[in-house]
Amino acid sequence: MSSNFGSMPLRYRVAIDREQCMECGRCIDNCSYGVFRRDGDRILINSRNCTACHRCLTYCPRDAIMLQEHPCDYRNHPVWTREVRESIYNQARTGKIILAGMGSVSKLPIIFDHLMLDACQVTTPPTDPLREPVELRTYLGKKPSKLDFRQRSNGDVELSTELTPNLMLETPIMLGHMSYGALSLNAHVAMARAAKETGTFMGTGEGGLHPGLYPYQDRMIVQVASGRFGVNVDYLERGAAIELKLGQGAKPGIGGHLPGEKVSADVSRTRMIPQGSDAISPAPHHDIYGIEDLPQLVNSVKEATERKKPIFAKIAAVNGNAENVAAVARSGVDAIAIDGFRGGTGAAPRVFRDHVGIPIEVAIATADRELRKQGLRNEVSLIACGSIRESTDVVKAIALGADAVYIATAALAAMGCRVCGNCYQGLCPWGIATQRQDLVDRLNPDVASKQVANLIHAWTLEITELIGAAGINSIESLRGNRDRLRGYMLDEGLLEILDVKSVGA
Amino acid sequence: MCGIFGVMDKRRQLMDGSSIRQALSMMNERGSGEGAGYVAYGIYPDYRDCYALHVLLDNTCESKAVVDATLGQWGAIEHDEAIPTYDQPNLRKTCTPWRYFFKPDATLAPGSASPEKDIITNLVMQINAAPNGAEIISSGKNVGVFKASGWPEDVADYYRIQDYEGYIWLAHNRYATSSPEKWERPDPFNLHDWSVVENGKTTTYGTNRRYVESFGYQCSMSTDSEVIACLIDLLVRRHGLDINLAIRALAPPFWEDIDRMPEAEQKLNRALRFAYGSATMNGPFTVVAANPDMMVGFTDRGKLRPMVVGECGDRLYIASEEAAIRAMEPGVESITRPAAGEPVIGRVAP
Numbered sequence: 001m002s003s004n005f006g007s008m009p010l011r012y013r014v015a016i017d018r019e020q021c022m023e024c025g026r027c028i029d030n031c032s033y034g035v036f037r038r039d040g041d042r043i044l045i046n047s048r049n050c051t052a053c054h055r056c057l058t059y060c061p062r063d064a065i066m067l068q069e070h071p072c073d074y075r076n077h078p079v080w081t082r083e084v085r086e087s088i089y090n091q092a093r094t095g096k097i098i099l100a101g102m103g104s105v106s107k108l109p110i111i112f113d114h115l116m117l118d119a120c121q122v123t124t125p126p127t128d129p130l131r132e133p134v135e136l137r138t139y140l141g142k143k144p145s146k147l148d149f150r151q152r153s154n155g156d157v158e159l160s161t162e163l164t165p166n167l168m169l170e171t172p173i174m175l176g177h178m179s180y181g182a183l184s185l186n187a188h189v190a191m192a193r194a195a196k197e198t199g200t201f202m203g204t205g206e207g208g209l210h211p212g213l214y215p216y217q218d219r220m221i222v223q224v225a226s227g228r229f230g231v232n233v234d235y236l237e238r239g240a241a242i243e244l245k246l247g248q249g250a251k252p253g254i255g256g257h258l259p260g261e262k263v264s265a266d267v268s269r270t271r272m273i274p275q276g277s278d279a280i281s282p283a284p285h286h287d288i289y290g291i292e293d294l295p296q297l298v299n300s301v302k303e304a305t306e307r308k309k310p311i312f313a314k315i316a317a318v319n320g321n322a323e324n325v326a327a328v329a330r331s332g333v334d335a336i337a338i339d340g341f342r343g344g345t346g347a348a349p350r351v352f353r354d355h356v357g358i359p360i361e362v363a364i365a366t367a368d369r370e371l372r373k374q375g376l377r378n379e380v381s382l383i384a385c386g387s388i389r390e391s392t393d394v395v396k397a398i399a400l401g402a403d404a405v406y407i408a409t410a411a412l413a414a415m416g417c418r419v420c421g422n423c424y425q426g427l428c429p430w431g432i433a434t435q436r437q438d439l440v441d442r443l444n445p446d447v448a449s450k451q452v453a454n455l456i457h458a459w460t461l462e463i464t465e466l467i468g469a470a471g472i473n474s475i476e477s478l479r480g481n482r483d484r485l486r487g488y489m490l491d492e493g494l495l496e497i498l499d500v501k502s503v504g505a
Numbered sequence: 506m507c508g509i510f511g512v513m514d515k516r517r518q519l520m521d522g523s524s525i526r527q528a529l530s531m532m533n534e535r536g537s538g539e540g541a542g543y544v545a546y547g548i549y550p551d552y553r554d555c556y557a558l559h560v561l562l563d564n565t566c567e568s569k570a571v572v573d574a575t576l577g578q579w580g581a582i583e584h585d586e587a588i589p590t591y592d593q594p595n596l597r598k599t600c601t602p603w604r605y606f607f608k609p610d611a612t613l614a615p616g617s618a619s620p621e622k623d624i625i626t627n628l629v630m631q632i633n634a635a636p637n638g639a640e641i642i643s644s645g646k647n648v649g650v651f652k653a654s655g656w657p658e659d660v661a662d663y664y665r666i667q668d669y670e671g672y673i674w675l676a677h678n679r680y681a682t683s684s685p686e687k688w689e690r691p692d693p694f695n696l697h698d699w700s701v702v703e704n705g706k707t708t709t710y711g712t713n714r715r716y717v718e719s720f721g722y723q724c725s726m727s728t729d730s731e732v733i734a735c736l737i738d739l740l741v742r743r744h745g746l747d748i749n750l751a752i753r754a755l756a757p758p759f760w761e762d763i764d765r766m767p768e769a770e771q772k773l774n775r776a777l778r779f780a781y782g783s784a785t786m787n788g789p790f791t792v793v794a795a796n797p798d799m800m801v802g803f804t805d806r807g808k809l810r811p812m813v814v815g816e817c818g819d820r821l822y823i824a825s826e827e828a829a830i831r832a833m834e835p836g837v838e839s840i841t842r843p844a845a846g847e848p849v850i851g852r853v854a855p
């Protein structure tokens with residue numbers, strides 16, 4: 001049945017400066033969405049297919065391509081915005097839930113941008129990282145809250161507290177969970193190499209572990225999600241740590257979704273699902289219907305791996321965050337990753353992505369505070385994730401109480417991703433979020449891993465400078481050190497929740 | 506800035522306060538004339554079994570009534586009186602120093618390994634956190650803090666510090682950065698056994714404070730030394746760490762140094778940093794702390810503030826400047842400047 005909507009206003013308009021164009025056809029080759037085609041020696045354009053992935057712009061030798069977003073205005077209306085109207089048209093036509101890629105696009109203020117960092121002036125000297133050590137080494141996992149000693153026969157005292165396994169990171173930045181399937185093998189290999197090179201870890205996401213990643217398995221945190229894709233004891237044993245995915249910030253309350261187009265032969269083998277089938281994870285883990293079930297799952301995973309590996313849990317940041325975190329902290333896990341509502345995703349229902357959940361800044365602050373209040377802070381490490389965009393976000397997240405962060409979209413961007421938000425189409429022209437071999441081949445793992453490693457390295461240097469300037473020479477002295485933050489134009493209620501003073505105070 | 510000074514006699518020979526006053530005033534260029542303080546161990550032999558509470562009272566009616574009532578709840582007041590003071594032209598008196606000799610009722614803290622000290626801790630936190638015009642500035646047995654806003658000499662003369670005799674003295678010459686008018690703000694800070702003077706300003710006040718507060722301490726003074734006193738009490742009394750290890754937890758070695766240690770030591774140091782990451786103090790500081798049995802000095806691991814150690818006979822000195830030590834002990838036998846991360850621990854003979 002057709003609709004009366006006809007042609008909707010264009011999202012992007014692509015134009016070619018014909019003076020400049022030399023008709024080389026590189027744009028045609030590069031665009032996987034079919035924007036360009038050739039008619040004789042003229043390049044024709046179908047702007048409707050464009051996703052603003054910028055691949056053509058990058059490869060045009062003449063800088064001849066121009067791209068404009070929203071070339072056609074709607075009547076301006078503050079309530080009936082373009083987005084609202086377009087969603088209605090879309091749903092009136094299809095009758096379906098609207099899927100969207102990447103993180104939230106809502107125009108809510110970003111709290112990180114309203115937090116200012118501190119620096120030393122006269123009462124304390126800044127630490128100069130070029131001349132003095134500044135330690136970013138971070139251990140993730142359970143820590144004893146007090147130590148026990150025993151007296152040896154010769155009178156020496158000896159530590160009797162046994163330390164539980166921790167992950168040692170050279171920098172508090174980890175690469176977050178994005179599955180093989182959602183991402184290409186080359187993207188995974190690139191990130192795994194970068195993790196190894198920079199002394200950090202990478203999450204596998206819920207898609208299993210491809211044999212191509214076995215060489216980096218000591219740098220991988222293998223994920224167990226509600227779909228249990230790719231999970232068997234071999235998988236668990238290969239990881240440096242195991243993460244139980246209980247929720248995701250981009251879509252709290254629902255499970256992962258991998259469109260069938262992306263389930264290639266290799267992905268199907270790794271995930272242990274039929275080729276071409278949609279992989280839709282259930283909303284809950286069907287063995288966790290209450291918090292008391294979680295310790296059982298934690299324990300069985302621990303037992304399966306002889307208690308040698310730290311177990312993480314990842315939850316989405318929602319209203320009852322402090323309570324959720326305290327509950328999970330009692331379940332025996334070693335670290336909790338909290339995913340804020342701006343977290344990215346390959347595909348999520350638009351209404352979830354833009355409306356469900358709370359900001360990571362608030363979630364980390366309330367989690368840290370609650371754990372301290374309940375005397376549980378040493379039981380778990382806290383990992384902040386969901387829109388960590390730059391080194392200052394890392395510093396602010398740690399000052400609010402995190403031990404480390406996961407970055408994901410930023411790592412993709414380091415490999416070329418333009419955050420076009422069309423990952424679910426499986427046609428990523430950068431070879432990142434696709435399984436089409438010709439596209440995958442575009443991403444050279446050697447080059448991409450260097451770029452990701454460069455990003456982590458650059459942020460690490462910036463963090464060192466930032467905390468050095470604040471007179472701090474060890475990252476654990478930044479953790480929960482909210483006194484080194486000030487809120488700029490944040491309301492009183494929020495300042496109180498963040499436990500941060502206003503600028504000037 | 507700030508200048509700090511500590512002296513301990515290993516044989517518990519008593520020293521009167523006049524020489525401490527003189528030593529502290531040698532470091533006047535490190536201060537701003539807006540705060541000085543002294544603490545001495547051994548000054549109340551007649552009440553050695555009582556907790557001596559030094560309190561600064563806004564007034565001797567309402568504020569004192571609050572203290573009387575709170576103490577009455579938790580134990581018995583054996584004796585109380587105004588601390589003798591002698592007006593000084595340069596001191597603007599803003600409160601009345603008072604002292605109580607108090608016996609806590611141990612049955613009120615059942616199940617505690619050190620019930621009396623738990624009661625004292627709670628009592629001090631409770632009174633100091635409330636806006637009641639009373640601040641308890643010291644609370645240990647046979648020990649007392651004397652402090653005020655002013656130069657060291659004026660503060661000493663105000664209390665006639667020469668009339669007190671102690672075997673350990675700590676003193677502090679303050680360079681004020683906030684609330685110069687508040688008499689409770691200069692160091693020393695004391696919490697029953699432990700007294701602390703600091704030269705420095707940590708960059709981890711917030712982290713450290715949140716850490717001790719999660720164990721029930723309450724810090725109301727916004728100053729490092731208060732938190733440090735709580736940290737030491739927590740680590741030593743409640744967690745049972747040897748003072749050596751407690752200091753190592755507060756100012757731990759760098760990871761790269763730990764990586765080079767022998768296996769067992771590595772394990773110990775890693776465990777300390779794991780357990781006490783939030784207790785670690787960062788930023789520039791030299792701390793001198795004492796309890797009835799020892800005096801210790803330690804610095805941040807970069808040693809951004811000075812620490813000079815002098816020894817002469819039974820006397821151990823720790824100070825910001827050698828001149829202060831020489832003012833008290835002109836013939837000092839040894840002067841050393843320990844490297845960063847090398848604590849000084851002196852114990853009185855048992």
Ligand code: SF4
Pocket residue numbers: 016020021022023024025026027028043056059060061062063064065
């Ligand atoms: S890549 Fe640039 S120059 Fe080549 S055909 Fe396309 S627009 Fe023309």
Ligand code: SF4
Pocket residue numbers: 053102412416417418419420421422423424427428429430432433
């Ligand atoms: S990874 Fe996704 S958002 Fe990034 S360029 Fe590819 S399709 Fe676009």
